[in-house]
Amino acid sequence: MVGNVLSALLWLFAGNFAIYAASRIVGGLSEGNVQLSIAAISDVTTPETRARSLALVGAAFSLAFTFGPSLGAYLSTRTFGKGSIVHLPSKLASAFPFLPPTIQLNSYAVPAAMTVVLLSLETLFLYLCLLETRDWKISTMPASSPSEAKSTRPSSRPVRSPAARQARLRSLSRLHLLFLFFFSGAEFTLTFLTHNLFDWSNAQNGRLLGFIGILSALLQGGYVRRKAKGASAEQTARMAMSGMQACAGSLVALALLPLVAKAKGEAALAKGLLWSAAAGLAFVSATVVNSLNALASLETDEDDMATKLEERIDKGHVLGSFRSAGQLGRAVGPLATTAIYWTVSPTAAYAVCAVGVALVVRGMRGIVRDEWRRGITFKEE
Helix, strand or coil: CHHHHHHHHHHHCCCCHHHHHHHHHHHHHCCCHHHHHHHHHHHCCCHHHHHHHHHHHHHHHHHHHHHHHHHHHHHCCCCCCHHHEEECCHHHHHHCCCCCCEEECCCCHHHHHHHHHHHHHHHHHHHHHCCCCCCHHHHCCCCCCHHHHCCCCCCCCCCCCHHHHHHHHHHHHHHHHHHHHHHHHHHHCHHHHHHHHHCCCHHHHHHHHHHHHHHHHHHHHHHHHHHHCCCCHHHHHHHHHHHHHHHHHHHHHHHHHHHHHHCCCCHHHHHHHHHHHHHHHHHHHHHHHHHHHHHHHHCCCCCCCCCCHHHCCCHHHHHHHHHHHHHHHHHHHHHHHHHHHHHCCHHHHHHHHHHHHHHHHHHHHHHHHHHHHHHHHHHHC
């Protein structure tokens, strides 16, 4: 958080591109709040309640990405003084003669200043209120005997070998990377598509993206949390697969959209197809990544598990690496998709993404099948 505050301060005083680039580098190196949030929630929840609790992270993410850009756009119309030049008060200048009498701020200094304030308040809140979550479940257990303090993973989930769990984590990381590669690429080009087909303004595109973000937050706070309550690993995997299937269907709709929009008298049908695809993408945002995070956390060692030190699979390390794989897909996906979008056609770009997601669904189906077999075997035992 301190790094994020420093990044925002550099942005506030960025009078040239070099300082602005430095602020982005510092901000990138300081990222990790989402990974830490997921790890902290994993520390204080049981495997049965984890997916339901992780939905809160997704809901917060959706709300922040819905209202944050709108607030930033509004604040960008405000400035500190004429030409973003701030004159130091005379008393302050006399007390600190080494300071320049005027300070040139970034042209977007108001949103940068708001960012500094919000990040500072968050940092203070975390320092004062967030307690250490590691071993939290052990410290809150009624330790009537030493043997009870070293309980094993809940009996509703059989424990596999560390090698098997590492293999599963590698599979989940690959699926996470590939899914976000195709999904983020399609999501990134959505506003290009609406502008090209319907000549939509920034305000209209903002309403579309706001619809996706708000619907996703509502789904995560309602539908996903109810479905994930006490969900098994198989049920969590099925939720991820259902979101991937919805993604493939939405991408097919977007691939057909240019063809429908060009047909005479089909404007209403084209816009209906667009909003249907947007609703599908909201469902995707609400289900897939949360479920994959929950599945990855289930393959780590609980604090109360008696595991050899050299064989332990720690949550922080695993979830950080897992999210890094997804972020790699999110970074590269838009580059590949926009290349196809502009050099071939929008239909080709979305068709490629739809086929790619369909292949990811096939891989996810294998995990669902494996979890189903594990459940059957455990019941027989």
